[in-house]
Amino acid sequence: MRPSLIVATGSATHPGLRRTLNEDAHLALAPVFVVADGMGGHEAGDRASAAVIAEFSGCVGRPSLELEDVSRALARAREAVEELSTSGDVRAGTTLSGVVVAAVDGMGYWLAVNIGDSRTYRLADGELEQISVDHSVVQELIESGELTVEEAMADRRRNIITRAIGASSTGDADYWLFPAELGDRILVCSDGLTSEVPDARIREILMTVTDPQTASELLVDEAVAAGGRDNITVIVVDAVSVASRPGTLLATDSDIDMDTRPREAAAGGVR
Template sequence: MSAPLIVSAGAATHIGLRRTLNEDALLSSAPVFIVADGMGGHEAGERASAAVVEEFSPYIGRSSLDIDDVLEILSRSRAAVDALSASAMGRAGTTLSGVVLANVDGMGYWLSFNIGDSRTYRFSDGELEQISVDHSVVQELLESGELSVADAATDHRRNIITRAIGAGSTGDADFWMFPAERDDRMLICSDGLSSEVSDEQISQILAVESDPQIAAAALIDEAVSAGGRDNITVVVVDAVSVASRPGVQMRADDDIDEETRPREAVAGGMG
C-alpha cells in the first residue's frame, strides 16, 4: 500500500555573517522535517540541537508518525539536552520546529509541532500562513496589545524565548494536525531567516522556485544578503502525492473534485 503522503524536500543551512559557530541543526528525510536552533554557547547549543536531531533520526524511513511517537521523542530529547548541562556543557538548550508525515484513517496529514521561536509555515494557493506560534517575550507582548507588529521587528527583547528544550525550561511543545492538500509547501526555518526576510519576500521565493532545494538555497541567500546576523536554516517540503481518502492517491498535477478534496485544515494546540 502506498504511503498516505509522499513528499519532495530540500534543505540548506548557513553560519551567517557574524557567527563563528553554526548552532542550528536540521533533519529533512521522510517522515521527519525539523529545524533546531541551539543556544548556550561554547558548543553547548550546537550539541543540544544535534542531540534532538539524533533522537528523531531512528524514525527515518517510516511512512508516518503519530503524536505519541513525537511526544516520546521530545521526552528523550529533553533528557539528552538536560544531560549536556549536567556534564558541564553550560546551560544547553535548543528550539525545535517542524512537521512529520501522519496517517489519519488512511489519509495524509501534516503533524506540526513547535517549541521556541523557530517557525513552521504553510505556503498554499499563493498564501503564506505561519502555523507555529513563537514562544517569545515579543509574541506575548503582541498578544497582550502592549507591542505593535511594526515595533516587534526591532524590539530589543525579540531574541528572548519563553520555552525551549533544555536551558532550564519545562515548557511543552505546541501541536497542530491538519490534512495535507496537493500543492502544499511547508517551510521550516530558524529565526535567522524570519528575522531577516519578510513574509512577502519569502512568499515570492516560494512562488517562483518550484524545486524545493533551489527554494531553500534561495531563501538562505536572501537572508545572508539582508545581513546574516544569525545562523540560518531552511527546510522546504512539498506534497507530491496525497491520499484524500483511504486508497485514493492524488499527485500534485492531478485533477480533483469536491468529493475527494480533504477537509479544511484544523489548527489548534494539542499540547
Template sequence: MSGSAIEARAGSATHAGLRRRVNEDSHLAQHPLFLVADGMGGHDAGAAASAAVVAEFARLVGAESVGIEQMRAALDRARAAVERIGHQGRAAGTTLSGVAVTDVDGSGYWLTVNVGDSRTYRYAEGELEQISVDHSVVQELIDAGALDGDAAGKDSRRNEITRAIGAGSGGEADFWLVPAEPGDRILICSDGLSGEVPAERIAAVLADVPDPQDAATRLVHEAMLHGGRDNITAVVVDAVRVAGHDDDAYETAPAGGASDADEDTRPRAAAGGDA
C-alpha cells in the first residue's frame, strides 16, 4: 500500500430533486474523508451551512488517515462557522454523516461520524447495514417501542431531527470505529435518498453496479424515480486495499450480490462502539 490505512475508490452524485429550487446538500469525497451534509434553514441558509461544514473538514484532505481528535477539532470549527451564518433572521443548520479513513495499530478502520438524520451504510458480504443511528423524533419513538419500522416511513414527524450542527442545537456527534476489509462498500447519503428508496432497492443497486461513480449516479436517479421530494446526495466508497490484510487488490464488484451471500452471514460488529 502507499501508506494509507485504506486505499479507496469513490464516486458521488447530487441533485436538487424534483420539488426544490435550491440544493442545500454538500458533500466531500476525497481521501481520507467521505461526508454528506444536508443543510436546513431555507432561503439559502441551509446551503451555506452545509458548505461551511464541508469546507472545514476539507482542510484534512490529503492526509493518509484521520484520528478522532482531528475530527472533533474539525467539528468544533464547523459549529463556529455555521453560527456565523445568518440569513433573514433564520437559524442555519446542517446534518453531517460519513467516514474518515483511520489507522488503529497498523490496521485500516472506518471512523464514522454522525449528527442528524443523514446516513452511513456499509454493504458487505451481501448485506446492507446502517452504521449511523438517526438523531430524529421517529428514531426515538422506535427505540422506545412506540413506533415500528413500517410506520416510521409514513410518520408525519419523520423529518424532525433532534441534533444538528447549528439551528440552535449543540450538535454533539456520534463516532464509531468499524474495522475495514477489502471489498467493503460504504454509502453515505442525505435523507433525500434513504427517505425515498427502500433499503432493499439500495442494496440491489450497490450489489449490481460495480463502479462507485456509476452506483452513486444510479442511486440519485432511483430517488428521483421514487418522487424526488427532497435534495438527494449519495457518496459511494469502495475499499480496494486495507492495512492489516494480506489480500490482493479487490478488483471485482464489492462484496458480490446479495444472492451469493450465505444465509447465516451477518455484518461484522462495529469495534469499540461509540468512540
C-alpha cells in the first residue's frame, strides 16, 4: 500500500544575533514536522524544547499519525517539561507548532497542532494562510478590536503568550485536520522568523525558491539580516505525492471539524 502523503522537506535554525544559546528545537522527519521555542532563561528553555522534541521523535518512521498519537506525545511532553521545573529553580516552558502526516480513508491529510506563538502556515494556489492562531496577549487584543495587526507588531506585550507546555500553563493545544493537496507547501517556524520578516516577503520566498532546504535557509538568513533578535527556526514541507481514491473527491476544508474552543484567559501570560 502506498503512503497517503509523501513529502520533501528542509529545515534550518540559527541562534540569532543577540543570544548565545539557541533555545529552539525542531523535528523534520516524516511523519512529524514541529518546532518548539523554549523559554525560562539560560538552559531551561533549551531543555524544555528538547524534551518535547524527544517525545515526538518516537513517532518518526510511521506512515501516518492519528490525533490520539499526537495528544499522547503532547501529554508526555508536558510531564517531562513540568519535571524540569519541579526538579530545579527554573520556570521551564516551550511552545509547539507544526504538522504531522495523517490519513483519512486512505487519503492524505495534514494534522496541525499549536500551543503558544510559534506558527504554521500553508501556501496553496499562491495564497499564504496562517493555519495556527497565536496564543498571545496581542492576538487576544487584535480579536477584541483593541489593536490592529500593524500595532501588534510593535507592541511591547507581543512576546507574552497565554498558553505553553510547562511554565505553569494548563492551556490545551489547538488542532486542525485538513486534506493535503498536491503542491501544498507547509511552513513551520518560531517567532524569531515572523517578528523579523513580514508575511509578504515570506510568501515571496516560498513562491520563488523551489527547493525546501534552500527556502528554509534563505528565510533564516533574512531574519538574521533583519536584526536576528531571537532564535530562528524554519521547516518547509512540500506535498509531492498525495493519495486519493479514484472517483472520490477529497473533502474540502469546510467538511473538517475545526477546534473552536474559547481561549484560556491570559492571566498575566507566560514568557
